Amino acid sequence: xxxxxxxxxxxxxxxxxxxxxxxxxxxxxxxxxxxxxxxxxxxxxxxxxxxxxxxxxxxxxxxxxxxxxxxxxxxxxxxxxxxxxxxxxxxxxxxxxxxxxxxxxxxxxxxxxxxxxxxxxxxxxxxxxxxxxxxxxxxxxxxxxxxx
Amino acid sequence: xxxxxxxxxxxxxxxxxxxxxxxxxxxxxxxxxxxxxxxxxxxxxxxxxxxxxxxxxxxxxxxxxxxxxxxxxxxxxxxxx
Numbered sequence: 001x002x003x004x005x006x007x008x009x010x011x012x013x014x015x016x017x018x019x020x021x022x023x024x025x026x027x028x029x030x031x032x033x034x035x036x037x038x039x040x041x042x043x044x045x046x047x048x049x050x051x052x053x054x055x056x057x058x059x060x061x062x063x064x065x066x067x068x069x070x071x072x073x074x075x076x077x078x079x080x081x082x083x084x085x086x087x088x089x090x091x092x093x094x095x096x097x098x099x100x101x102x103x104x105x106x107x108x109x110x111x112x113x114x115x116x117x118x119x120x121x122x123x124x125x126x127x128x129x130x131x132x133x134x135x136x137x138x139x140x141x142x143x144x145x146x147x148x
Numbered sequence: 149x150x151x152x153x154x155x156x157x158x159x160x161x162x163x164x165x166x167x168x169x170x171x172x173x174x175x176x177x178x179x180x181x182x183x184x185x186x187x188x189x190x191x192x193x194x195x196x197x198x199x200x201x202x203x204x205x206x207x208x209x210x211x212x213x214x215x216x217x218x219x220x221x222x223x224x225x226x227x228x229x
Contacts, residue, residue: 034229050154050155052152052154052202052205052221052223054205055202055205055206055221058205058206059205059207080228091229092228092229112229115228115229116226116227116228116229117225117226117227117228118207118226119226119228120154120202120221120223120226120228121226121227121228121229122154122155122223122224122226122227123227123228124155134155134156134224134227135227136224136225136227137224137225137226137227142225
């Protein structure tokens with residue numbers, strides 16, 4: 001299990017390859033990548049991601065440990081960036097490895113649902129007009145936790 | 149006790165962290181104490197349903213006791229992923 005909270009970009013291919021190479025016995029590897037989208041078609045200049053150093057790593061570790069307990073996983077990986085990101089840049093990735101794909105998919109969804117509303121990150125959208133808005137948490141994100 | 153503020157709570161109060169001497173027994177009492185200080189605190193804490201609190205880096209709630217707590221953080225609902 002590896003948790004990385006970092007400002008630097010990460011190489012999706014290299015991270016995926018390294019993760020898969022470490023779990024050679026697992027038949028299923030699922031990866032998910034979150035990317036800064038330009039929701040306003042050209043209006044978004046940057047996404048600033050703030051976090052709570054110390055608590056972030058603890059919260060992500062607890063979430064990943066819970067996923068390892070609930071599903072039969074060979075390994076799990078979470079990388080989440082902070083700082084200022086441009087549209088199109090990768091924000092984060094999760095990877096899960098299991099013997100069968102159902103465990104890998106479900107655990108990846110669980111990781112995503114929990115890290116969206118239980119890991120201390122906050123996103124701010126910097127718009128081309130010079131304004132900036134904190135992204136509001138969605139009720140749907142909170143509701144998503146109920147299915148687990 | 150160390151108090152940390154994140155995202156718009158930090159912006160509204162105007163600082164990321166501060167050291168506070170308090171005898172507040174619960175988070176709610178601490179919030180009341182801070183809100184009474186200055187308008188910017190009162191504005192930040194006006195709607196507690198829009199806020200979350202962590203005690204020593206664990207999510208908690210506003211009724212929680214502060215005994216033994218070293219670090220309190222206030223922030224809006226999280227938006228990771």
